[in-house]
Amino acid sequence: MKPAQFDYHDPNNLDGALRLMAEFGDQARPLAGGQSLVPLMNFRLIRPAHLIDLNGVSELSYLKEENGMLRIGATTRQRELERSAIVAQGWPLLREAVSFIGHIQIRNRGTVGGSLAHAFPSAELPVAMVTLDASLILRSAANQRRARAEDFFLSFMTTLLEPAELLTGIEVPASPANSGCSYQEVNRRHGDFALAGAAALLALDGAGAICHARLTLTGAKPIRSHEAEEFLLGKKPSEVVFRDAAQRATENLEQDSDIHASAEYRRDACAVLARRALIQAAQRAAEQRKGKKAQ
Amino acid sequence: MSTRQIRLTINGREYAGEVEARKLLTDFLRDDLGLTGTHVGCEHGVCGACTISLNGELVRSCLLFAVQVNGAELKTVEGIAPNATELHPLQEKFWELHGLQCGFCTPGILLTAEALLKEIPNPSEQEIREWLSGNLCRCTGYQNIVAAIQEAAKTLNSDT
Numbered sequence: 308m309k310p311a312q313f314d315y316h317d318p319n320n321l322d323g324a325l326r327l328m329a330e331f332g333d334q335a336r337p338l339a340g341g342q343s344l345v346p347l348m349n350f351r352l353i354r355p356a357h358l359i360d361l362n363g364v365s366e367l368s369y370l371k372e373e374n375g376m377l378r379i380g381a382t383t384r385q386r387e388l389e390r391s392a393i394v395a396q397g398w399p400l401l402r403e404a405v406s407f408i409g410h411i412q413i414r415n416r417g418t419v420g421g422s423l424a425h426a427f428p429s430a431e432l433p434v435a436m437v438t439l440d441a442s443l444i445l446r447s448a449a450n451q452r453r454a455r456a457e458d459f460f461l462s463f464m465t466t467l468l469e470p471a472e473l474l475t476g477i478e479v480p481a482s483p484a485n486s487g488c489s490y491q492e493v494n495r496r497h498g499d500f501a502l503a504g505a506a507a508l509l510a511l512d513g514a515g516a517i518c519h520a521r522l523t524l525t526g527a528k529p530i531r532s533h534e535a536e537e538f539l540l541g542k543k544p545s546e547v548v549f550r551d552a553a554q555r556a557t558e559n560l561e562q563d564s565d566i567h568a569s570a571e572y573r574r575d576a577c578a579v580l581a582r583r584a585l586i587q588a589a590q591r592a593a594e595q596r597k598g599k600k601a602q
Numbered sequence: 603m604s605t606r607q608i609r610l611t612i613n614g615r616e617y618a619g620e621v622e623a624r625k626l627l628t629d630f631l632r633d634d635l636g637l638t639g640t641h642v643g644c645e646h647g648v649c650g651a652c653t654i655s656l657n658g659e660l661v662r663s664c665l666l667f668a669v670q671v672n673g674a675e676l677k678t679v680e681g682i683a684p685n686a687t688e689l690h691p692l693q694e695k696f697w698e699l700h701g702l703q704c705g706f707c708t709p710g711i712l713l714t715a716e717a718l719l720k721e722i723p724n725p726s727e728q729e730i731r732e733w734l735s736g737n738l739c740r741c742t743g744y745q746n747i748v749a750a751i752q753e754a755a756k757t758l759n760s761d762t
Contacts, residue, residue, distance in 0.1 A: 410735050
């Protein structure tokens with residue numbers, strides 16, 4: 308229950324952090340909030356020889372809106388996202404998703420980039436970022452590239468990140484007009500790892516038909532359901548339509564079994580949560596539309 | 603083995619020490635400084651017994667390395683009471699209303715409750731239970747913990 312020995316590095320700027328990542332590569336782990344990394348080290352499931360602490364790299368911690376785009380620094384704390392008026396106003400899906408992460412003590416320390424880079428299957432932020440069409444900025448000492456959230460996650464705790472690369476920031480575009488979102492999750496107790504989760508984002512056109520649809524489910528990696536999304540486009544919201552969409556999203560859905568739940572349970576739960584998320588997103592989109600008309 | 607010198611302020615007092623990089627903050631507090639009020643339960647961030655305040659924010663001290671808090675300001679359960687002879691209203695009410703049985707979880711719960719009442723001076727039962735969700739108690743069933751926090755809130759609000 309105590310971590311193995313390691314060398315500790317605390318660079319005070321991004322260039323320094325990237326140089327250390329280049330020097331130590333897969334011998335090193337970047338330390339952000341530590342809420343997933345340190346338990347793994349305490350259990351000795353991992354024994355990095357070098358720990359590169361990013362908490363002193365102040366340029367990685369920011370949260371701002373620029374030209375309708377939400378820009379989040381990788382080491383911005385989850386609690387900051389939860390408390391932000393900008394996020395609550397423009398990106399309520401993020402606020403809703405964050406409220407399911409652990410507990411206040413965990414969110415005070417846990418970071419947005421850390422959760423994405425760790426890519427744990429039941430994690431909320433990866434599912435939310437895929438639903439919101441977010442882009443991730445990946446940097447190494449030699450290079451900078453961008454990845455769509457949907458492409459970033461490869462599998463169970465596996466992402467596009469190369470050993471010497473750091474996730475430095477996230478860009479979340481504004482949601483379409485007259486849109487609503489919803490994050491739904493089941494777990495044993497509030498704050499526990501999710502057994503299943505679903506996020507939806509829907510927008511309605513002038514006639515009240517669905518003109519933008521995103522539906523993402525938890526799995527080994529976040530699973531965006533293109534089939535359900537295409538099915539929804541042009542349809543008017545109704546319980547029957549959403550049940551059909553949830554059915555399409557989950558009939559061939561791959562899920563894993565473990566001590567907490569079977570794959571069958573997870574698939575069934577995803578179908579229920581997908582339907583609930585779509586219904587609530589449509590209600591919220593309709594309220595948006597009504598609110599705009601009244602003005 | 604890499605070691606480092608650190609200096610920090612805990613409960614208003616300055617401390618210094620030499621720590622190995624891998625030393626958890628809980629172990630530094632308990633073994634090196636003798637501040638054994640902070641308890642070690644699960645050592646992987648689940649139970650909340652090691653909850654302390656770091657620069658004003660509640661954190662798990664078992665998920666931090668001591669080297670990370672160089673220069674920081676910490677508060678532990680030893681720093682809750684106003685002086686050596688008086689109890690904090692939370693401690694008073696936990697005592698009066700049996701907000702603890704074995705007492706193992708109590709330090710973390712007191713820190714959480716103190717931060718809660720600072721942020722929300724008059725919390726609803728649901729808000730109290732949501733904040734407490736990060737602290738496991740296996741004795742009380744939480745009933746008397748919730749009652750003690752509600753009563754302490756009344757005392758604190760009537761004082762000001």
